[in-house]
Amino acid sequence: MYKLENHKINNAEPWSIPIEKRMVVLTKNSSRGKIVYIYEKADTSTFRYRVYNMCQSLSYGAKYIGTYFFEEELAIVEEYLDKIALVVIVRTRWSLKLDNFISRVRKENIRILFDVDDIVIDLESLPLLMSTSNVNFNIPQNYDYWFSYVGRLWLTGNLCDGFISTNKILAENISRVYNKSSFIINNFLNDEQIELSEKIFREKIKSKSENPFVIGYFSGSPSHTNDFKKAAPEIEELMKKYKNINLEIVGFMDIPVYLSRFLSEGRVIHSNFVDFLTLQKKIGEVDVNIVPLINNNFTNCKSELKFFEPAIVGTITCATPTYVYKNNIQNGRTGFLCEEGEWHSTIEKIYKNDFNKEMILHAREYCLENYSPKAQTKKIEDILDSL
Amino acid sequence: MKEKLIGIAKEIKRLTKKAFFILRTQGLRALMTRIKNEIDACRSRKEQEEAPVSVKELLYNHFPNLQPIRYLKVERENLRLNIITDSLNKDSLFGGVATSLVLATLFSNKYKIPLRIITRTAKSNPTSYNEFLKLFKLEKPQEVEFFSDFDRNNNNNHYNLEISDKDIFLATSWWTSAVVKRLNLRKKFFYLLQEVEEFFYPNSDEQFLCRNILNDKNINFIVNSRLLFDYYGIMGYGNILRQGKFFEPAFPEYIYSDAEKSFKNKSEHKLFFYSRPNNPRNLFYSGLKILDEALLRNIIDTKDWKIYFAGLDIPLIKFTNGVKPVVLGHMDWSAYSEFIKNIDLGFCLMYTPHPSYPPLDIASSGGVVLTNKYANKVHLDYSENIICEDLNMESMMRGFAKVVELAKNGEKRRENYLKNKIERSWEKSFQEILSYMKDNV
Numbered sequence: 001m002y003k004l005e006n007h008k009i010n011n012a013e014p015w016s017i018p019i020e021k022r023m024v025v026l027t028k029n030s031s032r033g034k035i036v037y038i039y040e041k042a043d044t045s046t047f048r049y050r051v052y053n054m055c056q057s058l059s060y061g062a063k064y065i066g067t068y069f070f071e072e073e074l075a076i077v078e079e080y081l082d083k084i085a086l087v088v089i090v091r092t093r094w095s096l097k098l099d100n101f102i103s104r105v106r107k108e109n110i111r112i113l114f115d116v117d118d119i120v121i122d123l124e125s126l127p128l129l130m131s132t133s134n135v136n137f138n139i140p141q142n143y144d145y146w147f148s149y150v151g152r153l154w155l156t157g158n159l160c161d162g163f164i165s166t167n168k169i170l171a172e173n174i175s176r177v178y179n180k181s182s183f184i185i186n187n188f189l190n191d192e193q194i195e196l197s198e199k200i201f202r203e204k205i206k207s208k209s210e211n212p213f214v215i216g217y218f219s220g221s222p223s224h225t226n227d228f229k230k231a232a233p234e235i236e237e238l239m240k241k242y243k244n245i246n247l248e249i250v251g252f253m254d255i256p257v258y259l260s261r262f263l264s265e266g267r268v269i270h271s272n273f274v275d276f277l278t279l280q281k282k283i284g285e286v287d288v289n290i291v292p293l294i295n296n297n298f299t300n301c302k303s304e305l306k307f308f309e310p311a312i313v314g315t316i317t318c319a320t321p322t323y324v325y326k327n328n329i330q331n332g333r334t335g336f337l338c339e340e341g342e343w344h345s346t347i348e349k350i351y352k353n354d355f356n357k358e359m360i361l362h363a364r365e366y367c368l369e370n371y372s373p374k375a376q377t378k379k380i381e382d383i384l385d386s387l
Numbered sequence: 388m389k390e391k392l393i394g395i396a397k398e399i400k401r402l403t404k405k406a407f408f409i410l411r412t413q414g415l416r417a418l419m420t421r422i423k424n425e426i427d428a429c430r431s432r433k434e435q436e437e438a439p440v441s442v443k444e445l446l447y448n449h450f451p452n453l454q455p456i457r458y459l460k461v462e463r464e465n466l467r468l469n470i471i472t473d474s475l476n477k478d479s480l481f482g483g484v485a486t487s488l489v490l491a492t493l494f495s496n497k498y499k500i501p502l503r504i505i506t507r508t509a510k511s512n513p514t515s516y517n518e519f520l521k522l523f524k525l526e527k528p529q530e531v532e533f534f535s536d537f538d539r540n541n542n543n544n545h546y547n548l549e550i551s552d553k554d555i556f557l558a559t560s561w562w563t564s565a566v567v568k569r570l571n572l573r574k575k576f577f578y579l580l581q582e583v584e585e586f587f588y589p590n591s592d593e594q595f596l597c598r599n600i601l602n603d604k605n606i607n608f609i610v611n612s613r614l615l616f617d618y619y620g621i622m623g624y625g626n627i628l629r630q631g632k633f634f635e636p637a638f639p640e641y642i643y644s645d646a647e648k649s650f651k652n653k654s655e656h657k658l659f660f661y662s663r664p665n666n667p668r669n670l671f672y673s674g675l676k677i678l679d680e681a682l683l684r685n686i687i688d689t690k691d692w693k694i695y696f697a698g699l700d701i702p703l704i705k706f707t708n709g710v711k712p713v714v715l716g717h718m719d720w721s722a723y724s725e726f727i728k729n730i731d732l733g734f735c736l737m738y739t740p741h742p743s744y745p746p747l748d749i750a751s752s753g754g755v756v757l758t759n760k761y762a763n764k765v766h767l768d769y770s771e772n773i774i775c776e777d778l779n780m781e782s783m784m785r786g787f788a789k790v791v792e793l794a795k796n797g798e799k800r801r802e803n804y805l806k807n808k809i810e811r812s813w814e815k816s817f818q819e820i821l822s823y824m825k826d827n828v
Contacts, residue, residue: 131459131547139424226546233510252405254543258510272404295532296461296549340533341513 001214001246002204002285007196012275014192015042015052015068019076025067026080033085033384036077037068037115038101040092044276049187049305050090050115054380056190057373063381074101081108086384089160090115093152102159111387114160117187119170119301121154122177123147132298133223134254162387169323170301183383186324187303188371189312196277197312200284201364204314209287212246212267213351216286216315218279218306219251227299230320231292232256234344238351239267245351250274250282284313288350291319292343304328307335311367314360318346332356334363452507452562453596455569456536456548463551466828467501468494471556471563474509478717480519482744483581486611486636487559488516489813490579490820492525497821500555501530505548507563511535522720523813524641555828560584561600574605577824580627581611583618583739586668602626607827609820611636611741614764618740621763632823636744637816638751638809642720645753645804646728650797656691659727659754660712661735661745662698669743670736670759673778675704678734680780681787682708691795697726728752732794734787738778740764746773751809753801755794757786771803 026034035058037051055066064085069077074097077084087105089112092098105112119125126146129135135142154177157163163182165171171182215235217228228249236258239245247262248269249255255263255270262268274282283289289310293299304324307317311334319325321337329335333356336346349355369375406418447454452473470491472484480488488504495502504516511533520527538544548570556576558564564578578600585601588594600606601624608631610616616633660678663669678694681687683706687694694712705711718726733749733756740763746756750770758767759778767773772793776786793800810816 127459128461128549131545131549134543134545136542136545137457137547141420141424225543229511229546233512234514237514256510257538257541294546339531340511341517341531344514 001212001287002207002209004200004203004207004281004285007199007281009196009275009277011192012277013042013044014190015047019069019073022067022069023076023080025065026077026083030065032063032065034083035064035066035086035088035384036084037066038071038074038077038087038089038092038098039068040071042070046091046117048190048276049303050117053188053190053373054088054185057188057376057380060374061377061381064384071095071097074098077101078104081105081110084108084110086110086387087112088115088164089113089156091117091120091153092156093149094155094159095152098156099159111162112160113162113164113183113387114157115164115185116153116157116170116174117166117303119173119298120150121157121174123150123154125173125297126150128296128298132226132294132296134225135223164383165301166303167301167324169297173297173301185376185380185383186371187305188373188376189308189367190373192277193280193309194312194368194372197280197284200281200313204284212244213242214286214288215245215247215347216283216289216310217247217249217253218283218289219249219253221252224251225254227293227320228253229256229292230294230340231290231338231343232259234341235259235290235347236262237344238347242351248282248286250279280309280313283310283315286315288347289315289317290338290343290347291317291325292338293320293322293325295320295322300324307363308367308371311335311363312371314364316350316355316359316363318343318350328366330362332359334359334366450562450593450596453565454539456505456507456566457539457546458550458570459547460572461549461551463549463553465501466498466553466555467503469503469505469550469554469556470559471505471507471567472559473507473563475504475506475512475515475519476509477512477515477518477719479509480515480720481723483559483579483611485519485523486581487557487579488519489523489525490609490817491557492520492523492528493814493817494557494821494824495528495531496526498825499529501532502528503532503534503554506533506535506537507566508537509535510537522642523639558606561597564600564603564606565596568600568603568605575607575827576605577609577827578606579609579611580615580619580631582668582741583615586739604630606630607823608632609634609823615741617763632820634816634820635810636747637811637813638747639813640751640811642724643748643751644728645801649728649731649753650801650804652797653731654691655693656731656794657695657729658687658692658732658734659695659697659730659749661733662696662701664698664702665700668738669698670738670778674734674736677780677783677787679706681784682706682710684784686784686787686791692732692791695726695730697723723748724752727754730754732757732790734758736778737761742767742769747809750804750807751811753804755790755800757783757790759783769809770807772800772807 039047039051051068058064058066130146163174164185165174165182166186171184174182239262246267250271251273259268291306300323310317318336318338329337331337338346513533534548552572556567556571558567558578561584567576585594585597604626608627610631610633613633619627662671664671689710696712697715699717701714727748730749733754735745735758737743740761746758749756750772756773758775760775767775774786774790776782
């Protein structure tokens with residue numbers, strides 16, 4: 001593992017801006033088209049990637065400017081509809097308030113797009129979502145929650161004019177559900193991540209990995225319990241074989257019973273969810289980042305963020321070849337693609353330093369080139385121009 | 388007490404973290420709902436503990452290997468072969484499990500059909516499967532997936548096996564067949580039958596349930612060996628004869644072959660007793676008695692012979708004549724292969740009509756074998772180096788006299804070895820079975 005210094009994090013929630021400041025985008029005279037993103041409530045996952053990062057990317061261009069509002073602020077936004085060029089509703093569940101807002105926007109002939117980053121828009125796909133995410137089917141309330149969640153999202157989508165998704169498979173699913181095509185804007189990094197990751201990367205170049213060798217799994221949510229099991233038996237074998245291999249899990253996870261003995265030995269370190277910048281440091285500290293996934297229609301709709309975030313701090317990724325990883329990781333050049341049965345030998349290679357170290361640079365270069373907010377601006381502008 | 392308190396503290400810490408996470412990501416209302424659900428679940432568990440157990444629950448718990456696999460129907464475009472077995476752990480990858488994996492792998496490779504390996508009593512073990520492929524020199528199928536529900540009774544496992552009507556199932560025992568019956572969305576499935584599975588039990592529920600499966604009209608049986616196939620016919624299982632097909636197992640030369648010294652004169656010969664006290668059909672105790680008698684009568688002269696036991700859970704013993712066997716315990720494939728080719732004489736009992744693998748392992752590695760007759764198993768045509776005798780003391784003594792002489796006669800032994808009718812290639816063994824499977828998909 002790499003022992004990194006604690007870089008000062010000034011603001012782990014840069015999107016927490018008072019409404020009056022966000023409103024300036026609408027009130028200030030500007031020739032740029034004003035794009036308003038609507039989201040339920042700020043969070044560090046979908047909101048960050050699909051709203052905050054989008055606005056940041058648009059700020060690098062000359063054509064559009066983005067700002068965002070939350071569901072509770074819709075009434076205020078309604079007062080400024082004449083200033084808005086386009087509304088993008090991001091994964092927001094239908095409510096009467098939202099329905100009314102959409103009606104007002106539509107009356108002003110403003111186009112509305114629905115942005116979604118998971119296959120959470122149709123009831124047909126819901127059982128697979130619940131099963132993959134390890135939702136307990138024996139609790140009736142879970143059905144109520146998930147059917148309501150997906151049903152409400154479907155209705156929001158159904159009220160919109162067009163769609164934005166994160167990859168081709170998700171776009172195909174959207175087209176199946178709504179019979180409409182979808183624009184694709186992949187998830188990407190933001191400047192704060194890139195800036196901090198640059199420091200982390202420079203520090204890593206100067207240092208050497210020390211004992212123990214740490215495998216990192218950055219789960220994000222308890223819904224990845226089943227995904228993790230795709231690599232867990234082989235991780236266990238590696239940890240049995242090499243006493244100086246540890247596993248660090250960040251985020252919630254039900255650790256498989258056969259790994260729990262390593263937990264008591266202190267070789268499985270399970271830490272809590274952290275803010276997105278501290279996460280970059282944690283990812284930077286491990287020797288390899290693993291992204292095991294169940295390979296099905298639900299997971300194939302997910303984005304490649306677990307590749308580009310580690311890449312910019314110089315951490316190698318081993319991932320299940322779902323659609324996005326197969327398309328973005330060049331196996332053996334910018335990372336490793338691992339089917340079941342390949343995790344053990346691949347991680348063992350990394351452990352034994354038996355791989356081309358240029359991989360770290362190739363991956364980093366590829367990700368900075370393709371996943372920075374600046375790199376995305378033209379693509380987003382082109383989509384907005386086409387509307 | 389201290390450990391208990393540490394455990395409680397850890398649990399509190401875990402739950403607090405979880406609560407904080409839910410609070411942060413889903414809000415207070417979601418947290419309160421989760422807490423209420425947990426309390427309700429606890430209350431319900433307590434009530435259940437006090438209440439009489441339901442028949443359904445009792446049956447569920449009594450037959451753990453019949454517990455259904457939770458599944459979710461999905462759409463799928465192409466066929467997939469699913470093999471369902473207990474475990475893929477290294478110590479399970481001998482004999483029947485290895486045979487079933489060879490069949491599944493060859494089918495998958497020949498028809499370019501993805502393979503899913505389902506295990507029920509142990510977690511998925513892809514590494515073990517990879518090692519198996521190397522050992523059997525098999526190509527890895529283009530797509531292999533693994534699924535295990537060994538932790539199905541753990542409250543945190545809610546994942547369901549995704550299946551469609553494109554999923555073909557290959558069961559490997561009556562209990563996995565029973566599970567497949569409740570899972571399969573096609574009319575029929577395959578059952579690789581490698582033993583008289585009724586013999587695993589006394590007259591009992593299990594035996595009754597096993598017979599029900601063997602009489603099932605919607606199963607395509609693939610039977611290991613002609614002897615076993617014929618036995619089922621004799622016992623009146625017309626459906627197995629009508630719907631089934633048999634194959635003879637293979638013993639590839641890269642695992643089973645003679646050693647440099649196999650047929651040469653030597654001062655010390657090696658006798659191997661296939662010893663499995665926990666597998667009743669291998670007649671460990673009867674075998675011991677027979678071996679003891681052969682030693683007492685000096686049919687096996689310990690000046691010429693060294694005795695080896697190999698198997699699991701073998702007690703430390705000494706024979707009446709004071710000789711102690713060398714106990715080797717369980718071996719991995721490479722150790723077993725090396726060991727078996729240096730054996731001059733194998734004593735392998737199998738109280739079923741199946742020839743069992745060890746006699747064929749030894750005969751295909753240049754050794755001589757004494758085994759027992761059972762029902763229609765009266766002679767093993769595979770090799771003249773295998774002598775099959777009645778299971779009574781005098782027959783067995785005569786048998787030992789024959790095999791001892793044969794084992795020491797290098798020339799005759801070699802001649803018999805070269806005339807072996809033991810299949811060496813799994814591809815050839817399964818050639819007809821693969822077509823039969825394809826035709827019945």
